[in-house]
Amino acid sequence: MEHEHRSFVELMGARAAEHGDRTALIFSADPLRAEADETVTYGELDRSARQVAALLQDRFSIGDRLLVLHPSGTGFARSLLGCMYAGMIPVPAPPPDGRQRRLADRLAAIARDAGAAGALADGTDREALVSWTKEQELGGVTVLAPHSVTDELPPPNRWRPPPADPHAPAFLQYTSGSTDDPKGVMVDHANLLANARILAAIADMRAGRPVGGWLPLYHDFGLIGLLLTPLVLGGRSVLMPPTAFLKRPHTWLTLIDRHGIDFSPAPNFAYDLCLTRITDEQLAGLDLSRWRCAVNGAEPVQAATVEAFTRRFAAAGLRPEAMLPGYGMAETTLVVSGDRPARRAVITEVDAAAFEGGELLAPAPGAPVHRIVSSGPAEHLDVRIIDADGGKTLPDGRVGEIWVRGPNVARGYWGRPDETRRVFDAVTPDGESGFLRTGDLGILHEGELYVTGRTKELIIVRGRNLYPQDLEAATREAHPALERGVGAAFSVPVPEEEVVVVRECRADRVAPDELAHVAARVRDRLTRDVGVPAHNVVLVPPGTVARTTSGKIQRRLLRRRFLGGELPILHAELSPAVRARLGEVAGGDVS
Amino acid sequence: MNTPEPAPSDTELRSWLRARVAHYAQLDAAAIDTTATLTTYGLDSVYALILCGDIEDHLGLALEPTVAWDHPTIDALAGHLEETLAQTSPSGESR
Secondary structure, X not given: OOOOOOOHHHHHHHHHHHHOOOEEEEEEOOOOOHHHEEEEEHHHHHHHHHHHHHHHHHHOOOOOEEEEOOOOOHHHHHHHHHHHHOOOEEEEOOOOOOOOHHHHHHHHHHHHHHOOOEEEOOXXXXXXXXXXXXXXXXOOOEEEOOOOOOOOOOOHHHOOOOOOOOOOEXXXXXXXXXXXXXXXXXXXXXXXXXXXXXXXHHHOOOOOOOEEEOOOOOOHHHHHHHHHHHHHHXXXXXXXXXXXXXHOOHHHHHHHHHOOOOEEEEOHHHHHHHHHHOOHHHHHOOOOOOOOEEEEOOOOOOHHHHHXXXXXXXXXXXXXXXXXXXXXXXXXXXXOEEOOOOOOOOEEEEEHHHHHOOEOOOOOOOOOEEEEEEEEEOOOOEEEEEOOOOOOEOOOOEOEEEEEEOOOOOOEEOOOHHHHHHHHOEOOOOOOOOEEEEEEEEEEEOOEEEEEEEOOOOEEEOOEEEOHHHHHHHHOOOOHHHOOOOEEEEEEEOOOEEXXXXXXXXXXXXXXXXXXXXXXXHHHHHHHHHOOOOOEEEEEOOOOOOXXXXXXXXXXXXXXXXXXXXXXXXXXXXXXXXHHHHHHHHOOOOO | XXXXXXXXXXXXXXXXXXXXXXXXXXXXXXXXXXXXXXXXXXXOHHHHHHHHHHHHHHHOOOOOOOHHHHOOEHHHHHHHHHHHHHHOOOOOOOO
């Protein structure tokens, strides 16, 4: 594997020259129907990218940001690479679906933050996007559909290669920041190539070993893990629509089987979904013996999921060591660490009480045990564990914030120099500079990195980062009885993270038997506006949600009081798992 | 809120849908109001797709992935599905 190229564009050009007829990409619109597969070679992809780039160079300037809004498919890849070939900066994002206001607003906030000059999309979505630019008063955003008949592409030889600068941004990744305040991670060409090298070293990826899956391409897990890394390595990327997986999880495993996929990543929830939704009949028809790397990342990895998935799918030939827990984020392009493919996932039993106090100890005989899953050896990036105030570097076995340094740590947040310095260029208490503060909590133990929580009040559901203020804001207009009060949103691991929303409610404004209706309205709002399954809604009297003197909501305090059974509750709608957890603590019935 | 009893007019399809929604919402089927929007029970777009897959497999139909957004209550969904089924009747024409 060679990486002497200065940019991804240069590398792709060389690959097309070297092995233009090798398959680069297969898009399987319906994995159950092989005849629906669409195949693109390196030569074709390179030619398309040149054509798209030539079109873009006619209309935009080098360094312009362009939204890439295609659904998963070859059009996405052609447009994304076209932007990069043009020397412009692609900004992959989920398109508005015309139903959820959240998506339309979030995309507009991204377009503004990035100062987007254009948007590339499928021809069928063009009209909806033009209306979106009008509604959101984004007159400066030109909508193009480069692969439809209306925008005829110029010949590839019209393309003018941009200067190959390893430190030019390759793309912006918007997975951080709240809906109103999105943050674009700037990944440069050197980051992208370094990340591919690290991922390949961790998982022993090679050109002849296909990569594939259903993850959306607007998210770093899909963009880097499924599409760009195999292209850097000269291998094959096999893609399917995310919706096909959600409708029928076995289609993902069929894709893996049919294409001999070696490396297929997904968040923990996807493995759970396979466990609950794939029937024994479906399982009987699958051969998963070639699936070497079932990477589990982007949300907390559950020991129970790793074990149950490994056990059940062994019947289809899945290797006991196939599941690879991993850890990473957009700020490190994708990866920080990952389990070694040649061994079983490492699950360590620790003393539950000591662990809650931030220390890793072997469980005392008979004492409650907590199980944590290793995200693999911390061997490719420099990893430090720093205590909460940044005051000292912690020894092994102590929980603190994870700080990392390496060639795939991104350049920073687009247009935010102060935050970039603070987050991406931190100095450890021992005077080591150039560290990224991840905001995640973790522990180093026998050379392995365990991710245990977050310093930020971020909530992660199915790999999506949710900001509590977005959830709290969504409850405000749900019902007149909620008008003035405040709310607090947090998550509770039971063991999967579940969202809990505590909301002040003026009980004098509603009859007691109406409280369930108020809670239902809150749930409805959260589901529609934020798109989160909020099974737990707790109504409390005004004045219960604690705030600091500066008005900051004290979510951690509320969470502790909720779990300790100390909140005065007017009405609570709770999931069975949360109810069980509260019952354990309080020793009583809380509903 | 109202505590709907399984109405005698409940078709088989309606009770099947109610059981699926109750399963995903982690509630008793009796607590599910067939006139309330699915989002009331915290069923988001992911569940809407999962439910869509369930329905397709149960009825042998091909549906738009947005079917549970376009017909957001159990009653509306059941009505739409019955209509679709009637159009895909034994006479053969599938719209």
